[in-house]
């Protein structure tokens with residue numbers, strides 16, 4: 342099927358075979374600029390990516406950027422041209438491009454609170470089945486932080502990205518759907534229906550969490566720990582209260598570690614360890630209840646390394662951990678399906694609308710998301726240059742407002758200037 346409104350640029354497709362990506366020298370990479378501060382951030386970031394690739398490969402490799410639309414820019418363009426407004430927010434062309442070219446990157450997209458459209462960010466993850474939301478959290482020397490030892494925080498979050506209460510199965514209070522759901526409960530499960538304190542005015546949410554969904558997420562986390570030489574994978578859940586969803590996540594996670602990696606219980610369990618002679622020998626699989634985890638990331642961060650968790654917990658944990666190492670101005674991520682090869686890299690933060698078009702915010706999260714993307718593609722030299730550039734810019738205290746307000750003697754620069762400082766520091 343041809344594109345309806347888009348024309349792809351010259352370049353080649355990234356493909357996957359037996360789980361290994363094949364990356365041409367001029368890959369077409371679709372991107373969404375994003376809403377709010379997205380355009381400012383994207384402009385600064387793209388310049389950094391191109392500079393890093395040019396410097397690393399001297400013209401032998403080059404990204405062929407393919408702008409695809411979603412969010413407000415798309416809606417404004419297509420709202421009068423389509424009968425289904427959902428397709429104005431997220432056109433089929435955009436989905437086709439991410440599907441066809443496998444790996445892409447995006448800026449943040451707005452989601453209204455309460456009513457209005459459901460999250461386009463979540464829709465992209467669900468439609469492309471990007472089951473891992475990978476969010477590394479590390480401290481860059483010199484970044485101001487509210488904790489005493491930010492250097493002790495070095496974690497990688499594997500957030501399940503397709504299930505949980507986050508999937509958006511909800512019934513609004515007072516609607517026929519909510520009434521039907523309440524009636525179904527009363528009829529089939531009268532004891533449970535009694536637990537709904539105010540049935541006449543209750544809205545409902547459904548929280549699907551499956552064995553398959555848990556297994557593929559936990560498998561990805563353990564594989565990462567093996568590949569990167571990490572010593573533990575921690576399952577973070579609220580399984581004491583939500584026994585068959587969050588508790589299921591914990592139990593299925595441990596079972597997978599035993600079944601596929603031969604992990605054996607330590608001191609009667611449930612913690613377990615992959616024994617000598619097996620792939621991943623020495624890795625400990627442990628678990629912690631989510632509320633305790635949120636205080637321990639402040640009090641004992643060094644005890645955690647790879648973290649596997651459910652969708653909503655992962656959302657909260659991402660921002661909390663990002664704050665420990667300097668805030669969401671510098672918190673990258675990637676949404677990945679390791680089987681099909683589909684991936685969309687994106688920052689942890691949102692559109693920060695009050696700063697839109699001021700050329701003010703920190704582009705660091707999208708720049709580091711691009712760094713993750715380049716590393717994911719095997720373009721390690723370009724990725725390393727971005728890290729060198731970020732370290733150099735921060736080291737010289739040339740930073741955006743979010744860092745500058747917490748640093749002594751910093752030179753506050755604009756979003757675009759921070760990108761330029763990163764490029765300069767690549768030399």
Ligand SMILES: NC(=O)C1=CN([C@@H]2O[C@H](COP(=O)(O)OP(=O)(O)OC[C@H]3O[C@@H](n4cnc5c(N)ncnc54)[C@H](OP(=O)(O)O)[C@@H]3O)[C@@H](O)[C@H]2O)C=CC1
Pocket residue numbers: 378448449450451452453462669670687688689690691692693694702703704705706743
């Ligand atoms: N994946 C995505 O596309 C995401 C989209 N969203 C959406 O974004 C919208 C706004 O959400 P909101 O809750 O305000 O969260 P945001 O992450 O957009 O912003 C919250 C605050 O975080 C700080 N911040 C955010 N981005 C940056 C940056 N690049 N540099 C420096 N500081 C930054 C600012 O703090 P300060 O005020 O202290 O300067 C900002 O006010 C919502 O519609 C939400 O749904 C949210 C998260 C992810």
Ligand SMILES: O=C(O)CCC(=O)C(=O)O
Pocket residue numbers: 450451452460461462463656659689691
């Ligand atoms: O989709 C959104 O608007 C918010 C998503 C979010 O906060 C996240 O994925 O971290």
Ligand SMILES: [Mg+2]
Pocket residue numbers: 656657659660689
């Ligand atoms: Mg979030």
